[in-house]
Amino acid sequence: MELELLDMYRRLYSAYGPQHWWPADSPFEVCIGAILTQNTNWSNVEKAIKRLRHATALDPESLNQMPSEQLMNLIRPAGFYRQKCWRLKAFIRFILDHGGLAKLATLETGTLRSMLLAIHGIGPETADSMLLYAWTRPVFVVDAYTKRLLARLGFLPHKVSYDQVQCLFHKHLPRDADMFNEFHALIVEHAKQHCRHVPRCHGCPLGARCIQASERGDPPRT
Ligand code: SF4
Missing domain, CATH: 1.10.1670.10 (Helix-hairpin-Helix base-excision DNA repair enzymes (C-terminal))
Incomplete structure (x- = not known):
């Protein structure tokens, strides 16, 4: 085999x-893209990311403070925008509660994966996309x-x-x-x-x- x-x-x-994957400017953008790409194609994700970038909202603090209605409106092109808004909010809360992406990067892969899977709306494919493409972990x-x-x-x-x-x-x-x-x-x-x-x-x-x-x-x- x-x-x-x-x-x-x-x-x-x-x-x-x-x-040349993942098409993103930062590990944080990879994670946001991994949630937005659930049940949609990448071109729709690109439109939503572009709107977030234009609103200078591609960082955890800005997205955390942004009213949900505004976030839903910005990510609408990615579809399932209501569901994805709550998932993004839960993920961002997780990042902030754990001291940011850099702090999370110090964790062992299995531990980090279990923590990601415990977040609402993060399944194995999304968690592993983050681990591989944002944190460069050898996870298929x-x-x-x-x-x-x-x-x-x-x-x-x-x-x-x-x-x-x-x-x-x-x-x-x-x-x-x-x-x-x-x-x-x-x-x-x-x-x-x-x-x-x-x-x-x-x-x-x-x-x-x-x-x-x-x-x-x-x-x-x-
Ligand atoms: S396109 Fe898919 S099904 Fe067809 S030969 Fe290639 S791998 Fe097989």
Whole structure:
């Protein structure tokens, strides 16, 4: 499995190149983006972040003091703005109560992850996105694209838990934050370009290894 995952990584990297994630100016912005991107696409998040930046509100103190109605209005482009407002408020309260992001950065990864998961509205994907992209911790981020791709490649069944998928990467790859950063971003890019809801298998860089492609009778690729 180790060699298969490494081969997958190399093929994706060779096809798409470095992805330069996460697209943000600061660790705090990464965390805000990780909450705003729940159940929406990134272009909507970018609009909301732009509005927050324009309102000079991209810092914990400003967002903490901002009236909820104003925050909802600013993040409206990201959708579910009422729910996301409360989640942002809960996260910001957490940061301030624990002395800021830099102080939190001194915590051990498992401890920090448990604390993040205890915040209202922060699930494993959001917590791990923060850990990897804001705090550079070697934690693999699993999303729906990852599960779908691994099932199509025949690495895992279709119905698997978040932890089962994450465990596969943690068990078989070096715990390297830079590689996990790039690998997750490459999977997202691959899901956009080829392994979509209805896959575009022609020219897929993983076609030679794909169970779904071989079951469809697609010609093998090297
Ligand atoms: S061959 Fe098709 S199903 Fe398999 S990984 Fe590529 S795009 Fe996805």
